Amino acid sequence: MEFELTEEQRELRHTVREFAEGEILPHVKEWDEQAGFPRELIGKLGSLGILGILVPEKYGGAGLGYVEQALAIQELARVDGSIALAVAAHSSLCSNHIFQSGTEPQRTRYLPELATGKKLGCWSLTEPEAGSDAGGTRTRAERRDDGWLINGTKTFTTNGSYADVCVAMAVTNPSLGHHGISAFIVERGTAGFRSGRKERKLGMCASDTAETIFEDCRIPADNLLGEEGRGFFDCLHVLDKGRISIAAMSVGIAQGAYEAALQYAQQRRQFGRAIAEFEGIQWKLADMATEMEAARLLTHQAARMKDAGLPITKEASMAKLFASEMAVRVVGEALQIHGGYGFLKDYPVEKFYRDVKLCTIGEGTSEIQRLVIARHLLHSDV
Numbered sequence: 020m021e022f023e024l025t026e027e028q029r030e031l032r033h034t035v036r037e038f039a040e041g042e043i044l045p046h047v048k049e050w051d052e053q054a055g056f057p058r059e060l061i062g063k064l065g066s067l068g069i070l071g072i073l074v075p076e077k078y079g080g081a082g083l084g085y086v087e088q089a090l091a092i093q094e095l096a097r098v099d100g101s102i103a104l105a106v107a108a109h110s111s112l113c114s115n116h117i118f119q120s121g122t123e124p125q126r127t128r129y130l131p132e133l134a135t136g137k138k139l140g141c142w143s144l145t146e147p148e149a150g151s152d153a154g155g156t157r158t159r160a161e162r163r164d165d166g167w168l169i170n171g172t173k174t175f176t177t178n179g180s181y182a183d184v185c186v187a188m189a190v191t192n193p194s195l196g197h198h199g200i201s202a203f204i205v206e207r208g209t210a211g212f213r214s215g216r217k218e219r220k221l222g223m224c225a226s227d228t229a230e231t232i233f234e235d236c237r238i239p240a241d242n243l244l245g246e247e248g249r250g251f252f253d254c255l256h257v258l259d260k261g262r263i264s265i266a267a268m269s270v271g272i273a274q275g276a277y278e279a280a281l282q283y284a285q286q287r288r289q290f291g292r293a294i295a296e297f298e299g300i301q302w303k304l305a306d307m308a309t310e311m312e313a314a315r316l317l318t319h320q321a322a323r324m325k326d327a328g329l330p331i332t333k334e335a336s337m338a339k340l341f342a343s344e345m346a347v348r349v350v351g352e353a354l355q356i357h358g359g360y361g362f363l364k365d366y367p368v369e370k371f372y373r374d375v376k377l378c379t380i381g382e383g384t385s386e387i388q389r390l391v392i393a394r395h396l397l398h399s400d401v
Contacts, residue, residue, distance in 0.1 A: 020233055032094055050114065056226065069372060073115060088263070089319065097275040101374065103372045104381075114140055116142065116253065117186065141177060141182035143185055143231045148341055151384060157171055167242070170233055174327070176229055177227065189233075201249070210236065214231060215231065262321075265378060266314065268340075284356055339382070
């Protein structure tokens with residue numbers, strides 16, 4: 020496959036990099052220390068077109084593809100993984116699910132404001148007792164004459180405290196197992212829908228992670244997203260595509276840490292010369308760069324396959340698995356190159372180190388990715 024970027028893709032990457040360095044970089048430390056989500060940044064991201072990359076032009080988006088989405092996420096994560104995570108959840112999960120499974124009225128109603136940043140989206144699947152086992156969902160949605168009544172609690176919802184539009188999964192027929200789960204669109208301000216506890220986290224502190232709670236939450240019948248009973252299977256397709264974004268985020272975080280380590284190694288002097296002149300440091304940098312390039316190629320391959328309309332379940336899981344675990348290794352080496360200074364908050368690698376671990380957990384742990392990949396290797400008809 021051809022991996023050369025087009026002129027338009029290179030321009031997009033340049034535009035997002037300039038935005039990240041100008042609008043995000045000066046505030047990274049402040050947002051991290053305050054664990055404060057910069058809600059005001061969403062409008063700027065929307066105006067730049069970053070939130071609507073995957074949304075067709077007829078709905079207010081840019082009408083581009085997953086290669087462009089991956090490039091944008093990489094550039095955001097290179098500066099701050101928290102912002103990249105917020106954008107990925109908004110675009111790859113919430114907006115994408117509505118576009119993938121929604122009716123034309125639903126797309127027309129929600130996508131334009133999501134694509135332009137007038138509204139923020141979240142995606143609620145995980146529950147306290149249903150993480151990797153999404154089929155163990157306990158949140159219930161019961162039919163009422165005028166719509167649906169939802170009860171339950173979701174956890175680990177990115178953008179959960181601030182989102183205006185929430186896509187949530189709930190059981191509509193407990194007797195059908197996976198075939199009894201459906202998806203729903205719930206708007207902020209709906210009676211019975213509220214945010215719960217905001218999580219205190221190791222990293223990604225500027226990304227809001229919170230509970231979403233449904234207590235006798237009534238929504239109209241036409242807020243069912245997709246066919247009743249198809250929610251679980253639609254989620255799998257959403258996650259396939261979302262994993263491309265997490266792989267891209269992993270590459271971006273690794274890139275940011277690598278660049279910091281490279282610069283430090285060229286400036287830091289020990290025994291009368293820059294530590295970059297020592298073979299031990301050179302080998303670390305060589306391995307880091309090589310692994311990053313391999314992860315970037317896997318990520319772009321999955322993105323290009325998706326843009327070509329090909330199945331990507333295996334490829335997206337491979338990209339997410341390798342890129343996330345690569346990023347943990349690369350950031351660890353970046354910190355090691357910094358020595359004791361890498362352990363201080365005055366240097367960026369400390370934050371990259373705290374942020375990067377989430378990449379091996381979110382949207383399916385590394386263990387789940389290996390299960391998905393193995394299933395496809397052993398059952399070619401999957």
